[in-house]
Amino acid sequence: MVRLQEARIGSRVLMSVVFVALMIGAGTSLADSSGDMPVYDLSQCIGIALDGSRSLAIADQNQLSAGHGVRLAYGNWLPGLSLSRTWQKSERTDYDYLNPFTGIVGDITEISKYKDYSASSDFYIFRGFRNFGDLKSAKNTLRAAQADQAYTRQQVIETVAQAYINLLRNERLLEVSTQSQDLAQREFDKAETYHRIGSAARSDVLQAQVRLGQTRLEVIRARNGEEQAFADLAHAMNRPLARRFDVDRSLLEADFTVEDLESLFDEAITQRADLQSRAYTVEAREGDVTSATSGLLPSLRLFGRYSRYTSETRYQFGGNESGSASWGYSVDWNIFDRFQTLSGRSRAKVQQRIAEYNLDQAQLDAQLEVRRLFNSKVEARERLTLSRETIANANEELRLAQERFKVGAGTMLEQITAQVNVATALSDEVQGLCDYLIATLQLDRSVGRALDGLGE
16 A cells, blocks of 8 residues: 555656656757857946936936026026018008099009018116026036936946846856756666665655756746846846847956945935935025026116118108117016015925925935945845855765765655755855845945946
């Protein structure tokens, strides 16, 4: 009865293993059919992403729009000049007109022509400091747009680099899973050999067979993770349908140093481009307040006009051709405008306070983000150190378990446990290294360090 149950269990396990093997064989054939793949380093991937980034293109257009706003603000300081030309032809008919000279009554039609040329110029000497406020607002809006563009660029680089590291992570995890599968295959072959010669029980073979099936399933999962990681990298590069390429693994070499947390706080407050953008926005809103206040003050304007006209009609009073010139100044002061100026000034002050609150909140959020990433970096470094120590211990435990099994002093379960420990330690090393690299990358971005040279 026990042998029958063992045979049933063995047949179920064998069917599962055959199914998993077929899945792996299909995946391997698809992967091998791609042929030789080009190798892209991180700097190449970043360059492709920057060229096709929609978010960066939007930031560029916002910066261009802000630049036009500065030119518009400078234009307020210049005099205005306008030219005009008028040409007109008309017909006038008088019915039953009595000619005083001939005494004849009849209809008479008069054709007249008129044309004139004119030029005018206006120059505001003083507009209640509106020009100063508009120029200050426009300049700081441009600076804010430039800072936003710089920060967007760093975010694009960070996204690509993170996806690149995750692809390296999953490639290494696939290697670990493949190594575990190879080890499980060797142990399964040994168990079958020992069983044939009577040195191992059938249960040992079944346990080794189950472990082999588990490792094959882990390989499938690792391969799927690698494919998804490549898809994420291609998406970050704005090429979701890109053909498969290989990546440079030299990026996995890292310097395991951690800076002082207080110095990181100070660096973030002074160097982060998004915080600089919010600071410029505060100054821009101050300029808007100045512009809105200008309506409470009088304005002084100089003007000049010149016109020349020619008329061909008998109904003209005066000369048929004449010209005129005028110049002077005007002072305007809107004493009461139904509270429009006061309301506009109050709204501008509200927007200024909102900008200040946004800056304060952004600084608090930046400090919290720096602390979180700092902790993640420290934790990843410690996990990496511990995993490397665990690998040596796990390999030694596996060797001892294999030796004990050979001489009949150990069990297959001890070997399988040791195999799992080795695979787990290797995976933990990969995870710790990649987590450390990503935390370092994110921390550099969060404190405002330039990532443009990353991967070069």
